[in-house]
Each structure stands twice: as C-alpha cells, then as structure tokens.
Amino acid sequence: MKTALLATAVFMAPFAVLAxxxxxxxxxDTKTRIIEFVxxxxxxxxxxxxxxxxxISVFDNDGTxxxxxxxxxxxxxxxxxxxxxxxxxxxxxxxxxxxxxxEGDLQAIVDGGHDxxxxxxxxxxxxxxxxxxxxxxxxxxxxxxxxxxxxxYDQMTYQPMVELLRYLRDEGFRTYIVSGGGLHFMRVFAExxxxxxxxxxxxxxxxxxxxxGDGAPAIIKAPGIAFIDDxxxxxxxxxxxxxxxxxxAGGNSDGDFAMLEWTTAGSGPRLxxxxxxxxxxxxxxxxxxxxxxxxxxxxxxxxxLGWVIVDMAQDWDRIYTGGD
Amino acid sequence: MKTALLATAVFMAPFAVLAxxxxxxxxxDTKTRIIEFVxxxxxxxxxxxxxxxxxISVFDNDGTxxxxxxxxxxxxxxxxxxxxxxxxxxxxxxxxxxxxxxEGDLQAIVDGGHDxxxxxxxxxxxxxxxxxxxxxxxxxxxxxxxxxxxxxYDQMTYQPMVELLRYLRDEGFRTYIVSGGGLHFMRVFAExxxxxxxxxxxxxxxxxxxxxGDGAPAIIKAPGIAFIDDxxxxxxxxxxxxxxxxxxAGGNSDGDFAMLEWTTAGSGPRLxxxxxxxxxxxxxxxxxxxxxxxxxxxxxxxxxLGWVIVDMAQDWDRIYTGGD
Numbered sequence: 001m002k003t004a005l006l007a008t009a010v011f012m013a014p015f016a017v018l019a020x021x022x023x024x025x026x027x028x029d030t031k032t033r034i035i036e037f038v039x040x041x042x043x044x045x046x047x048x049x050x051x052x053x054x055x056i057s058v059f060d061n062d063g064t065x066x067x068x069x070x071x072x073x074x075x076x077x078x079x080x081x082x083x084x085x086x087x088x089x090x091x092x093x094x095x096x097x098x099x100x101x102x103e104g105d106l107q108a109i110v111d112g113g114h115d116x117x118x119x120x121x122x123x124x125x126x127x128x129x130x131x132x133x134x135x136x137x138x139x140x141x142x143x144x145x146x147x148x149x150x151x152x153y154d155q156m157t158y159q160p161m162v163e164l165l166r167y168l169r170d171e172g173f174r175t176y177i178v179s180g181g182g183l184h185f186m187r188v189f190a191e192x193x194x195x196x197x198x199x200x201x202x203x204x205x206x207x208x209x210x211x212x213g214d215g216a217p218a219i220i221k222a223p224g225i226a227f228i229d230d231x232x233x234x235x236x237x238x239x240x241x242x243x244x245x246x247x248x249a250g251g252n253s254d255g256d257f258a259m260l261e262w263t264t265a266g267s268g269p270r271l272x273x274x275x276x277x278x279x280x281x282x283x284x285x286x287x288x289x290x291x292x293x294x295x296x297x298x299x300x301x302x303x304x305l306g307w308v309i310v311d312m313a314q315d316w317d318r319i320y321t322g323g324d
Numbered sequence: 325m326k327t328a329l330l331a332t333a334v335f336m337a338p339f340a341v342l343a344x345x346x347x348x349x350x351x352x353d354t355k356t357r358i359i360e361f362v363x364x365x366x367x368x369x370x371x372x373x374x375x376x377x378x379x380i381s382v383f384d385n386d387g388t389x390x391x392x393x394x395x396x397x398x399x400x401x402x403x404x405x406x407x408x409x410x411x412x413x414x415x416x417x418x419x420x421x422x423x424x425x426x427e428g429d430l431q432a433i434v435d436g437g438h439d440x441x442x443x444x445x446x447x448x449x450x451x452x453x454x455x456x457x458x459x460x461x462x463x464x465x466x467x468x469x470x471x472x473x474x475x476x477y478d479q480m481t482y483q484p485m486v487e488l489l490r491y492l493r494d495e496g497f498r499t500y501i502v503s504g505g506g507l508h509f510m511r512v513f514a515e516x517x518x519x520x521x522x523x524x525x526x527x528x529x530x531x532x533x534x535x536x537g538d539g540a541p542a543i544i545k546a547p548g549i550a551f552i553d554d555x556x557x558x559x560x561x562x563x564x565x566x567x568x569x570x571x572x573a574g575g576n577s578d579g580d581f582a583m584l585e586w587t588t589a590g591s592g593p594r595l596x597x598x599x600x601x602x603x604x605x606x607x608x609x610x611x612x613x614x615x616x617x618x619x620x621x622x623x624x625x626x627x628x629l630g631w632v633i634v635d636m637a638q639d640w641d642r643i644y645t646g647g648d
Contacts, residue, residue, distance in 0.1 A: 053521065130563060187567050197377065198567025205564060210556035210582055216589045217582075219563045232534035239454060239543045240529060241565060243511050243522025258534055258541075265540045 021167040024160040024318040031315065033308050034164070037271045041247065042171050048269040050247055052172040057248040058238060058259060059165070061179035061186060061203075063293040064252045064275050065194060066157040067146075067320075069284045071106055071292065073153045074185050075117070077140050078124040079104055084136075085124065098123055110291070121182075122223040125206060129218045130184055137188040154189040155322020161250070161275075162321055165194055173248070178202045178238055180230035180255055184221070193321075202237050204229045234259035252277065253293040260298070264305055272307035274298045279313040345491040348484040348642040355639065357632050358488070361595045365571065366495050372593040374571055376496040381572040382562060382583060383489070385503035385510060385527075387617040388576045388599050389518060390481040391470075391644075393608045395430060395616065397477045398509050399441070401464050402448040403428055408460075409448065422447055434615070445506075446547040449530060453542045454508055461512040478513040479646020485574070485599075486645055489518050497572070502526045502562055504554035504579055508545070517645075526561050528553045558583035576601065577617040584622070588629055596631035598622045603637040 025031040040048040041055065062068040083102040086093050093099045100108035101120045109116050125133060141154050149156060165175045177186060177196055183203035190196045207222040229237050235258050238246065249256070249263035250273040260272040277286050277293065287295040302309060312319070349355040364372040365379065386392040407426040410417050417423045424432035425444045433440050449457060465478050473480060489499045501510060501520055507527035514520045531546040553561050559582050562570065573580070573587035574597040584596040601610050601617065611619040626633060636643070 183564065183567075199565070201567065208560050208563065210559050210586070212582075212585070217559070217586050219559060219586075235534050235541070235543060236532050239532065240507065241523070243507075243525065258536075261536070262534070262541050262543075 021170070022160065022163050024163055024316060026315055026317055028315050030308055030310055034271070034273070037248070037269065038168070038171050041269050050269065054244060054247065055168075055171070055173040056176065056242060056244050056246040057168050057173045057250070058176045058178045058202075058234075058242075058246045058263070059161070059249070060234075060251040060253070060256045060259070061177050061181050061190075063277065064158075064250055064256070065161050065165075065177070066153070067283065068293055069286070070148075072181070073156075074181055075106075075109070075120070076144070076153075077137065077185070078120050079106070079109070080140060080144060081124040081136060082120065092123060095119070118225065121206075121225070125182070125184075126221050126223040129220055130208065131218075133184055133221055134188050137185055141189055149320070149323065151320065151322045154193050155320060157193050157321045158275075158316070159318045159321045160316045162194060164250075165196070168248070169195065174200065176200045176202060176238075176242065176246075178229065178234050178259060180204055180228065182206075183229075202229055202234075202241055230255045232258045235262035238262075247271070249273070250275070251298070253295050254297045257297045257301075260302070260307060261305070264307065270306075272302065272305065273310060274302050274307055275310045276312060278311050279316075279319070281313070282319045283312060285313075345494070346484065346487050348487055348640060350639055350641055352639050354632055354634055358595070358597070361572070361593065362492070362495050365593050374593065378568060378571065379492075379495075379497040380500065380566060380568050380570040381492050381497045381574070382500045382502045382526075382558075382566075382570045382587065383485070383573070384558075384575040384577070384580045384583070385501050385505050385514075387601065388482075388574055388580070389485050389489075389501070390477070391607065392617055393610070394472075396505070397480075398505050399430075399433070399444070400468070400477075401461065401509070402444050403430070403433070404464060404468060405448040405460060406444065416447060419443075442549065445530075445549070449506070449508075450545050450547040453544050454532065455542075457508055457545055458512050461509055465513055473644070473647065475644065475646045478517050479644060481517050481645045482599075482640070483642045483645045484640045486518060488574075489520070492572070493519065498524065500524045500526060500562075500566065500570075502553065502558050502583060504528055504552065506530075507553075526553055526558075526565055554579045556582045559586035562586075571595070573597070574599070575622070577619050578621045581621045581625075584626070584631060585629070588631065594630075596626065596629065597634060598626050598631055599634045600636060602635050603640075603643070605637070606643045607636060609637075 022031055040046045041050040043049060059065055062072055079101045086102045093102050097112050097116045097119050109120060146153055146156060168175055175196055177190060181203050183205040186201050186203050187198045190201055205227055207224055207226045209220045209222050211218050211220050245266045246263045248271045249260045251260055252275040264270040264272040277284055279285060286293060346355055364370045365374040367373060383389055386396055403425045410426045417426050421436050421440045421443050433444060470477060470480060492499055499520055501514060505527050507529040510525050510527050511522045514525055529551055531548055531550040533544045533546050535542050535544050569590045570587045572595045573584045575584055576599040588594040588596045601608055610617060
C-alpha cells in the first residue's frame, strides 16, 4: 500500500508541473513569452522575482476578455432594456433618439454620437437601485442571444483569456478588470465568467445617490456619467482604487494604451499584452479603421515598447468559451 | 523526544483556542458582543454563518483607528508641509490664509472655514506626483511629534482597534478603511500601522492627472477635491469600490452614520460599532458639542439600531499602540 502511494506521488508531481496552463493557446512565441514572464516573477531565485502582493494584473474587458462586435454588448442591453421599459410606459421614449434605440435602430444611435449614447444610457440605466439594475442585466443575459453566433453574450468570453486569468491567479497574481464598460453591468457576470469578484472590477460609473426615504436605505443609480474609465482614466482609476502599479496589463484598443504604457514603464519586469483581432473566420478582423476597438498607437508603438501582440488567428486554438 | 513534542502539541492546541483575541479590551459586555458576533458569522453550523467572501468590515480612521485631537492629523501635516515649502519658495504663501497656515495659526484656518481648509490642502498636497507626495508624508511621520503626547502620529493608533482588525482578519474577514481623510495620505502608514494594504483603503481624493511629458509617465495630484468620502459618500464609495455591503462597520462620528446605517440595515447578521470618546484622562472626552468628531445621531439612534457603543474609558485597558 505504501509503495503504491509513493508511486502515485512520484507520478503526480511531474504531471502537475508539466500540465499546460494555457491549453487553448497554440505553441507560439506569444505563449512562450507569457509563460516565461510568469516564471520569472514567481521564481524566488529569479532576479525578476515579485512578491505576491505586487503581482497585480489588469485587463480591459470589451474586445480583450469578451467580444465587442458588431457593437458593445452593453449598448445592445441598453436598447433592449429601453424597449422593455417602453412596453410598460411608452412615455419614456420622449424623443426621436430614444424611439430609435427602443426600435433597435443602431445606426441612428451611432449617427447621434456621444450625446445619443449618453441619452440611451441614462434612460436605460438610471432611476433604479443598483440591485434592481443588476437584476435586469442578469435577466437579459439569461435570455438575449448574439445576432451572429446565437450564443448568450456571457459565453462569448475568450477561452484563452479565461485560461490566462486562471493561470495568473494560480501563480499568485490578482486579476482585475479595468474597462470602459459599466461597473455595475460587468459585476453581474464577471465572477462566474472570469472568476473576478466585484471588488476587483473597475469601470465607468454613473453617479449614485444614498436614499433613506421610506424603508431600508438604498443606493440609486442617477443619470449622468461620473467617471469614464478609458484612456488616461484607466491608470488614474488603477492608482486611485488599487494604489499599486500593475506588473501586467492586457488590452486590445488604443483606449488601453495609457494603461499598458503606465504598467510597462514601471521598474522591474513588466508585461503588456495586446489582443489583435485578426480572425475574420472565427471572430472579426479589425484594428486601424474600426470605430469599435480602434487600434493604431498600440500597433505602431507596442512592439518597440516590448508588448506582446496576440495574433488571434495564429495564437488561439479556440475563441469562445461557449459554443462547440 | 517524541513524547516531548507530543506534550508540547497537546499543551499548545488548547492554549491557542483560549488565547484572548482582544487583550486590550476589558471584560465587558462590549467585548462579549463583538466576539459573539464574530463567532456566529464564522461558525459553519451557525444559522448566521457568512462565507469568507462576504465577511467585509469597514472602519473610519480619524477618531476610530487613531486619534483626531486637537485637530485632524492630516491638517497638521498640511500646515507643516506648507511651512517647509515656503522655506524653499516664500512666494507660495500668496494670501493671508496660507501665511497663517505656514505659521501654524490653527485658529485662523478654523475661522476661515471650508474655503480656508481647501486652500491649505491645495497648496500643500497638489502639483507633485503621488510618489513625491507620499515621500513627504513619510518624512513628516518620521519627524513630527504630537504636541500633547509627544508620540509620532502613527503611534497614536488605538491598540484595541489594531487588535480588533487583526482578530477579524484571523477570522477570515477583510478589513477596509473608509475615511474622510486623504486616500494618498493614509496609504503611507496604514499597512504598517493596521495591516491594511493600499487597495483596501477608501478615502477623500483629489483629481489626478496622467502625465507623459518628458520621461516616464507619472500620476500628478491636481488641486481640488474630486470626492469627499464622508457621510453619504461612505456607503456610495463602498458600493462603488467594493461592490458588496459590509457586515461590520466601525466609526466614531456622525460622518460615519450613513455607513453604519447602510451596513446594519442589510439582511442577516450585522454589527455596527461606535467608538465613544469618554476618556479625558488618557485621551479626550468629546461628542455632541465637538467641532471634530461630532457625535449626536449615533448616540441618539445607535442603541436602538443595535449598534455597540464603545465606552473608551470603561472598555479599553490601553489606548495608544505607542508609548508606555
């Protein structure tokens, strides 16, 4: 019996060491660079060793951890929600922009620019408690399906990135989301989809109001955007909320440039990762000319800054967590 | 040898169980209620059991974790810092308020109200990188001494509260600071003084600017207060930053009322703790009439809301972590 146990132990130990932490990544230079970085900062004998408390990693969400085409999923939610609210009370569609949104006329919203977007977000996100808002998001995720893939939106997460997040946590990192997407929106699915708890999610947020009117106190979502977690807002929000400079940052668009720049400009070992959407067959191919996920500076300056550029078509064996 | 080891193990185990987690607290109803609450939420067989992820505790800082008399320590820092900056460049004292502050004329600042305070904070806190600002705080903590006790300010932490924080962490809680004090100021000493890391500190903050001018990118403190983490701002900031409602909240003034109210209004077991400054001999005695740490609503409504009111003179064997 003792011999059998010993034999099992001898067998298991090397097996655990050799198990591939990133099985959905092809055997490429990209994968090698990521694993070598993690090995360097976690090996106590390495000159690049980093204590667990400082192993902070930050990731954009839209286009980095899940898809963002043909339009940010949160905007689809906002339009669906508006249509649902208008069913109960048509008077909330108080102008042509909101009418167009409730009819699913995406082009009208795009043509209306920033003002139209804010109007749609205000009408669909504000005036309810955070809990009520998050219930509506959860219901939408349960029922809505992506027009092209037919998948629930929260199954259009990228399996290779889900593996990377898990691998980093297994190696003593903390994994944060730092996204231009809505803070309250992301918290609904990020724990189940990515293993990232609410306190490790940073995002764009509306003002909120503490109300004690009648009954129990509640926190109500107010109209208007209080903070936009994009571009320079990302390092600012990280410094404010986390208070440490990350050693690893992942993104996919120029909205992530400042976050990767600030992360990789720090002293000691650093890694910047840019997901480049190159796969028109399995996902979408877009970068310099795209209105969503526009990537110019990252492609022009990222390589000389030492950032890893992930070529989705080449580097990923699988795209979505859901589906076949 | 084996027998000796076994004897040690048998001796150590019950000793560990019986060790007093709060040795600086007197054997009082206050201490009993705190320990009974912790036991209830951590015992898997208890109907009040709470999973570790939801064991969130939040604490005010000034007057709750360290002293706040005769004036908030951060204001003393601001005035000292202003005097130091004026030594190098007298022109920064561009008006009578700043001149008075640099001379240590506290009364002039108090008389000048909110505007004077903002002016002093702007002139002493802004225009430098976060790192530079925090270096200046660290230098000040190394050299400045409290006028009454002669102690370094970061040794005027309350030993019973330091024990409570450690006890809660030992029992699987996370401990957060949620203070009207400055976020960047507190982060300098909170990890060493309380065992609370930067990402678990919420406070008032200035705007910051991401700068990439010449050299490495930096985050610069700008003038003006971007968020005041006091009163209703406390639950709002907790919801925004942590995303979970705490099950335990500690404070000492009406600036903490909303935080304790929101915490204890949640379903399931909850504990609110108010530190009542009753000890004129060893510390200070103040509440309803005090301009600093004013406590009226908490005394009037706290007991019926089930909050524990800590009587410093009665409940604490020791006050400061530093000193004799």
